[in-house]
Amino acid sequence: MPTLCTKFVPPLEPLGMLDRARLRTLASEVARHRLTVIQAPAGYGKTTLMAQWHDELASGGATVGWLTLTARENSASALIGSIAAMLSRIPGLGDELCPFAAHQSFLNADALMVQVIERLSAHAEPVFLFFDDVHALDAEAAVALGDFVAHAPGQVHVAFGARDTRHIELAAMRAYGQLYEIGYAQLSFTIAEASALLLGAGAPGLTDTEVAALVGKTEGWVTGLKLALLGMAKSPDPSAFVVAFSGRRRAIADYFEEDVFAGQRPDVQRFLLETAVLERLTPRLCEAMTGAAGAGTMLRALEEHGLFIVQMDDEGASFRYHSLFAEFLRRKLAETEPGAVARFHRRAAAWFAGEGQVVEALEHALQARDDAMLVDLLERNADELTFKGKIGIIAQFAAGLTAEALARAPRTVLAIAWLKTRSRNTAEAERLLAIARAHVAELRAGDAGDPDAIAALEHTIRHRAMVIAAARDEPARVEEECNSLIQIFGTQRPYLTCTVYGQLAAARREQFRFDGLEKLYAQARMLADESGYRFAKIALQASVGLSLLAAGRTEAAATALEQGLAESARWAGPKSGLGALVALPLADLRYEANDLDAARRLVDDHLPVSREICFVDQLQAGHVVRARLHASAGDMAGARRALDEAMEVAHEGDLERLRLAVIHEQVRLLLRNGQPEAALQHAAAAKLPDKPDGLGPAGNATSRDDLRAAIWVRIAMSRDQMAEALALAKQWRAFCASRGARRAGIRWNILAAQILMINGDPRAAQRLMREAIALASNANVVRSFLDEGTAVLTILTEAYGDALESQHPTDLFARHVLDAFRSRRTAPVVAVVPGDEGLYGRLSGKELEILTLVGCGMRNREIGNRLGLSEGSVKWYMQQVYDKVGIRRRSQAVERARQFGLIA
Known part of the structure; x- marks a missing residue:
């Protein structure tokens, strides 16, 4: 909804x-106070006083802002959006908050509040913010304004002008001396002030x-x-006027009636009453309201006569009535013509609708309390909006409709x-679909309505049912419905x-099917262009970008996601829930390329608002990347917290795929940190079988099956079930290769290589690692190698020891990965043990036992015979030990462990 620029400057005082x-x-x-409240009835000069303070502070070089509040700030989102718009003018x-003022469809109040507070916190100098007409706010918006004041940094000082503050909690600030209050007694003019006012005018x-x-009157x-x-x-006779003038409220109303309104010509009176419901007066709109020409001339005449009308622009094309005068006119209209206020609101709604200004039309229909008109406007504009x-916006205006009215508004309900x-409130979405289905059934039963229109409604219901299935992560059902809907819609509903x-694309990706992706994307882009709706x-771009990413088409994926992110910023501003659709997959892409700073910015900006609009793909990418960023920085506690929060989201939304992704990440980190028992406990939540039976990739395998298998393989490796783990890893490796699932294939090759080592x-381990590098080189996947630790580093070093001078692209990428290993700023595992500089993570019992035997001079084969392990398993455990003690040689690792008292 457009925001009037006059909201952000103190109103001009015509009399000075x-x-x-x-x-x-x-x-x-x-x-000296956090909050100053000027509270008094209408017309006591609250605005004038604040405007004087505003101008005095501004002339002294202070940072000041002004916001006149109206009934349009009727929600927390609208209020915080207006505050952001106010700050944008300073x-x-x-500056970065400005787009929110223009597009509030996907505005998240809490997320924007955080951004506003952060911007204010970054400003070192005092900031003075004036909020006029606070009484115009409803309870929700008033609470949000109170929260803003409570959370504003100490250098921010706020002033309220209000007729009443019943929705604002002031007791705490009053008790702590943070509140300064001015009432009507202080605002009342003294004789000397009144004399100066009259003389000056x-x-x-x-x-x-x-x-x-x-003054007395x-x-x-x-x-x-x-x-x-x-x-x-x-x-x-001014003296006689003073004698006759009444200073009571009713006297002022009588004055408007008798000495202002009654003194106008009948055509002026009629014009004032017929335009009384308008917040903005333009010649064309006024002519539509009055049915008479010459409104522009009338408006200019009213201004010239000082008839409580204010010019809103430099060109004199837009005006508004003084609020008190407008209230008088509406009251007068209601008293003289019962039902006229609603009639004129309907007339205004019809004009705005004809002009294509749908939001204004809906606002007047709402003010008219005309459910039938509101439903008609919503139904005619639901698809367009x-x-x-x-x-x-549809939801905002439909909120006040009765159940009976909604039952007659299927397009609104479906929107x-x-x-x-x-x-992801799919239960409520299903309830709304039931309302739409009942309406269609009634139309069918009554043999009423346009058959084509009824069929279109039925098809739209199927579309929404498909979207609900997508939100519930049901790819097979989604694919089936999508194929049918493509045949139904064709190019008629682009x-x-x-x-x-x-x-x-999303459903096929979830089922490891990437064939025809480019053709699908091209068709979709063509339809998007044909629709005319950017x-x-x-x-x-979010969906196709994810598919391209999974297929290893990283460059194309980055292009699609970056374009989507730029487009979302134009619609909803930066750091929005809409932007999270593309930003979180892009964060995954940046993380894999080892661009940790870019990944962190994307996650920090968009994960907090991801619940607003995102599905499991975005949630999985965002939460897993955030955990890995913590781990890459050596913050195990942060990684655990991130995964715990992700698990809460999974449980709240009943998102099995996200739950499995979290379990997989927990298991991976715990095993790398030498905590196999804890890893096993987390893995138990996946309810995996003891044997790999049924975990192999079937023809209808999904990424959930892939995650379950990966969890099992990692646990099997920690239990020395290497043969079974290797067999399962090879099955998935071959499956991914056959389906073109490059990202997943890289991971399976790396796992299989570790098992072989x-x-x-x-030699077999090196061969699979080379295959992983070949897959990763075109996809620019780096972190999948680094996050597995030094066991992978050892295999890579040995695999490419004879190719370090090669200029082949794959060999160059291998060197890039090796360089990334060597240039890591922190240890590859997650936490430095307090007080033990240079020791990372906790050694497991098995690792300590092996390290003790190494200290006794035993070779790997001898240790394996003693502990019932293969020689390769001993080598694998030693790689984990090297990771944790930060040493690459056996003798030095033993010495470091002895220094810390870990072994004798």
């Missing part, structure tokens, strides 16, 4: 601002007694004084169902067909 020294000096109190303070000379009388209410001033300007990425699916292609490309077959 009186310098009230006793109040102006109170600006110093603003700088040079150097909030050119009022006829009044005696001190007459001024005192006027108005009780120091500045608006009453100004109304009196206007009245006196038209009165032939959806395709433009504004489903949130909201899609929104609920994006946030936007929906484009989304179907995106879901089809928004369609964001989810498409443990089994004492270094």
Whole structure:
């Protein structure tokens, strides 16, 4: 929803601002308190006083901001978006937050609040923020404003102007001395101030007694004084006017009625009443409301006569009524013509709808309390708003509809169902689909309605059901539905067909099927272009980017994801839930390329808002990369916390694939850290069999099957079940090769190579490692090697010992990986033992036992015979020992362990 620029500057005072020294000096109190509240009834000069403080601070070089609040800030998201827009107008303070003011469809209030607070925290100098008309906020937005003040950094000082603050919690700040309060008694004009105001405005000379009388009648209410001033300007006898003037609220209403409204020509009166419901007055809109030409001339005449109208732009094309005068006019309209307020709101809604300004039309239909009109507008515009990425607006205006009204709005219901699916509230989405199905069934039973329109609704219901299945990670069902929907939609509904292609790509990827990916992507892009909705490309690029990444097409994947990220920023601003769709897969890509800084930025910016719109693919990428980033920095505790949080998300959303990915990562890290018992405990949650039976890749294998098998193989390696582990790893390696699943194939080759090395077959291990490097070279996959530790380093070094001078691309990439091993800034495992500089991780009982025997001078074969292990297994355990003690030679590793008292 567009934001008026006038919200961010103090309103102009047509009569000038009186310098009230006793109040102006109170600006110093603003700088001494976290919050200053100016609370008084309407028209007591709250805005004027804050505007004076604002200007004085600004002229002194202080950083200041202004926000006039309205009923449009009717949610936490809308409020924080407006605050972000305000900060965006302050040079150097909030530039990056500006896009949120224009696109709030995917705005996440908590995430943006964090960004706003961070930007303010980064500003070292004091910041003064003025919020006018706080009473316009509803309870939700008011609570959000209170939270903003509570969390703002210490150098930020806030001032509120409000008629009441019942929704703002002030008790705590009052108790801690952080609150400064000004009430109506302090704001009331004194005789001297009123005299200066009247004199400065050119009022006829009044005696001190007459001024005192006027102040008494108005009780120091500045608006009453100004109304009196206007009245006196038209009165032939100012003294008599003062005597006759009433300072009570009702007297002011009588003044509007008798001396302002009643004094206008009948055509002016009618114009004022017929345009009273408008927040913005333009000539064309006013002509539509009144049915008469010449509105532009009328508006300029009203301004010239000072009839409580304010020009909103330099060209004089847009105006608004003074809020108190507008309230009077609406009250007058309601009193004189019952039902007229709703009628004129409907008229405004119809005009805005005809102009294509759907949001404004919906707002007036809502104000008219006309459910039928609101439903009609939503139904006619549901698809358009959806395709433009504004489903949130549909949900916002549909929120107040009754169940009966919603039952007549299937397109609206289906749009909201899609929104609920994006946030993975699939149960609510299913409930909404049931409402739409019931409506269609009623149409079918009554033999009413356009058959083509009914069929289109049925097809849309199928589309939403497919999207729900995708959110629930049911790839086989999704693929089946997508193939049917492509035949149904064809090119007739290009936007929906484009989304179907995106879901089809995801479903096929989950089932290790990458054939025809390029053709699918090309068809989808063509449909997205044909639809005319650029928004369609964001989810498409996320889905296809993930597929290209899994297929090892890293460069093409990066292009698709980066384009999607740039497009999402145009729609929802940076660091949005929409952006997370592409940012988190891109973080995975950057991490694998060993660009840890870029991966960290993407995860930090987008994982916090990922629950807003992301599916299991994005959640898995984001959470696993975050854990690996912690581990790569030596922060085992951070990695554990990251995985624990990911597991909570998996359980909340019933996402089995995410749960298995977390278990796999937990097992991998624990085994590398010498904690096989703990790894086994975590693996138990995957409910794997003791034997690998049933874990091999079948024709309908999915990535969940791949994860279950990988967990089993790692546990089997720690238990010395090498033959079974190797057989299963080779099955998956061959399967991935046959399906073109390069990323997964790299991992299986690395695992199989380690098993072969443990089994004492270094040549076979080197051969598979070379195959992994060949796969990885085109995909720029580096971290898959580094994260497995020095056991992989040993195999790589031996495999490429004779090719270090080769210029073959694969050999060059192998050297790149070896260089990455050597240049790691921290140890490859996760935590330095406190107080033991140079010792990383905890040695397991088996590793300590082997290291003790090494210290006794025993060779690997002798140790294996003593402990019932193969010679290769002993070598594998020693590689883990080297990782943890930071030493590459046997004798030095023994000496280091003795220094720490780990062995005798």
